[in-house]
Amino acid sequence: xxxxxxxxxxxxxxxxxxxxxxxxxxxxxxxAIAVVLGLVLALAQRTPIRALTAxxxxxxxxxxxxxxxxxxxxxxxxxxxxxxxxSPWTAGMIAxxxxxxxxxxxxxxxxxxxxxxxxxxxCTALSLSTRDTYARIIIPQALPPALAGMxxxxxxxxxxxxxxxxxxxxxxMHTANAIGSEHYRFLEPxxxxxxxxxxISLPAAGLVRLFETWVRRKLGMIR
Amino acid sequence: MSxxxxxxxxxxxxxxxxxxxxxxFLCATVLAIAIALIAGLMKLSHNRLIRTPAVIYIEIFxxxxxxxxxxxxxxxxxxxxxTLEKFTAGFVAVxxxxxxxxxxxxxxxxxxxxRGQWEAAYALSLSPAKRMWRIILPQALVNMLPPWGNLLIxxxxxxxLVSLISVAxxxxxxxxxxxxxxxxxxxxxxxxxxxxxxARLIVTPFMRWLERVMARRIGRA
Numbered sequence: 001x002x003x004x005x006x007x008x009x010x011x012x013x014x015x016x017x018x019x020x021x022x023x024x025x026x027x028x029x030x031x032a033i034a035v036v037l038g039l040v041l042a043l044a045q046r047t048p049i050r051a052l053t054a055x056x057x058x059x060x061x062x063x064x065x066x067x068x069x070x071x072x073x074x075x076x077x078x079x080x081x082x083x084x085x086x087s088p089w090t091a092g093m094i095a096x097x098x099x100x101x102x103x104x105x106x107x108x109x110x111x112x113x114x115x116x117x118x119x120x121x122x123c124t125a126l127s128l129s130t131r132d133t134y135a136r137i138i139i140p141q142a143l144p145p146a147l148a149g150m151x152x153x154x155x156x157x158x159x160x161x162x163x164x165x166x167x168x169x170x171x172x173m174h175t176a177n178a179i180g181s182e183h184y185r186f187l188e189p190x191x192x193x194x195x196x197x198x199x200i201s202l203p204a205a206g207l208v209r210l211f212e213t214w215v216r217r218k219l220g221m222i223r
Numbered sequence: 224m225s226x227x228x229x230x231x232x233x234x235x236x237x238x239x240x241x242x243x244x245x246x247x248f249l250c251a252t253v254l255a256i257a258i259a260l261i262a263g264l265m266k267l268s269h270n271r272l273i274r275t276p277a278v279i280y281i282e283i284f285x286x287x288x289x290x291x292x293x294x295x296x297x298x299x300x301x302x303x304x305x306t307l308e309k310f311t312a313g314f315v316a317v318x319x320x321x322x323x324x325x326x327x328x329x330x331x332x333x334x335x336x337x338r339g340q341w342e343a344a345y346a347l348s349l350s351p352a353k354r355m356w357r358i359i360l361p362q363a364l365v366n367m368l369p370p371w372g373n374l375l376i377x378x379x380x381x382x383x384l385v386s387l388i389s390v391a392x393x394x395x396x397x398x399x400x401x402x403x404x405x406x407x408x409x410x411x412x413x414x415x416x417x418x419x420x421x422a423r424l425i426v427t428p429f430m431r432w433l434e435r436v437m438a439r440r441i442g443r444a
Contacts, residue, residue, distance in 0.1 A: 067383030077407035
C-alpha cells in the first residue's frame with residue numbers, strides 16, 4: 001500500500017490494544033446502566049399514572065431523536081455550571097447509558113406488549129401481586145422476543161463509544177488521535193482503529209444471532 | 224443573563240448552524256438513498272461478482288463507527304491523493320454510513336414483495352428493468368418506508384458528528400458558544416431542543432405523509 005509503514009503500525013499496536021480494553025469497558029459499563037435504566041423507563045410507562053407515562057414517553061422520544069455526541073457534551077459541561085464536577089468517564093457513562101436506556105426501553109416495551117393478554121388475566125385470577133406478576137410471569141416471557149433487539153444495541157453501544165473521545169475518555173479513537181498528532185501520521189492509527197472495530201463487531205453480531213437462535217430453541221419456540 | 228437575552232445574542236448563530244445541519248441532512252439523505260438502492264439491488268444479484276462488493280461495503284460500513292469512517296475519509300483519504308473539502312467529507316461519510324444500513328432495508332423491502340408479483344411480471348414478459356422499476360420497487364418502497372423514517376432520524380443525529388471536522392453545523396455553533404460564554408445549559412440545551420424539533424416536527428411528519436401518499440398511489444389506502 002501507499003505509504004503504509006509496518007514498523008510504525010507494530011510500534012503503536014500495544015497502545016491501541018490497551019485502548020481497546022477501555023473501549024470494551026466503556027461499552028460494558030454503559031450497557032449495564034442502559035439495561036437497568038431501560039427497564040425502569042419501560043415500567044414507568046405502564047403505571048396507572050397517566051401524567052408519568054406521558055412525561056417518560058416524551059423523554060424517551062427526546063433522547064432517541066437527539067444526537068448522542070451532543071448529549072455527551074451536555075452532561076459533561078452542564079454539571080460544572082451548577083457546581084457538580086463530573087469526570088469524563090462518569091459523564092460519558094451517564095450520557096451513553098441514558099441514551100441506550102431510551103432505546104432499550106422501547107425493546108422491553110415491545111417484549112412486554114408481545115405477552116398474550118390471557119397471561120395478565122391469569123395473574124389477576126390468581127390474585128398475584130403486581131411484583132410477582134411482572135417478576136415471575138410477564139418479564140420471563142417478555143425477555144426472549146426482546147433479546148434480538150438487546151443484542152443489536154450491545155453491538156450498537158460498542159460502535160458509539162468513539163464519541164466519548166470528544167470529552168477526553170481515553171478509548172480507541174482518542175488514543176488514535178493522540179498517536180496521530182504525536183507522530184503526524186494518521187494513516188496507520190485510524191485505519192487500525194477501523195480494523196479493530198470490524199474484528200470485534202462482526203463476530204459479536206454473529207454471536208448475537210447464534211445466541212438468539214439458541215434461546216428460541218431452548219424455549220421451544222423453534223425446532 | 225436571562226434565557227431571552229441568550230437567544231437574542233446567540234439565536235442567529237444557532238440558526239446559521241441549523242441551516243448548515245439541514246444542508247448536511249439533505250445532501251447525506253440523497254447520497255444514502257442512492258447508495259442504499261444500488262448496494263441493496265447489488266446484494267440481491269445472483270452473480271457473485273456483483274454481490275460480493277456490496278456485501279463487503281455493507282459489512283465494513285455497518286461494522287465500524289461513523290466517527291471512525293468520518294476521520295478516515297477526512298484525514299486518511301488525502302494521503303491517497305483524494306482530498307475532500309470538509310463539507311463534502313462530512314455528508315459523504317454520513318451518507319455512506321447510513322446508506323449501508325439503508326441497503327439492508329432495500330433488500331428486505333424487495334424480498335417482502337410477494338412471489339406472485341414477480342411471476343405476473345414474467346407472464347406479461349416485462350423487461351427485467353421494467354419489472355423492477357414499475358412492479359417490484361413501488362411495492363417494496365411502501366413496505367420499507369416506516370423503517371426509513373427511523374433511519375432518517377439516525378442520519379440527522381449522525382450529521383452532528385461533522386462538527387468534529389469543523390463543519391459549522393448546529394452542534395459546532397453550540398460548542399463555540401459554550402466555549403466563549405460557558406453558558407453550557409443554554410447553548411447545548413437549545414441545540415438539543417432544535418434537533419428534537421427538527422426530528423419530531425419536520426422529519427417524522429414528512430415521512431408519515433409520504434407513507435400515506437405512497438400507500439394511496441399503489442392502491443393500499
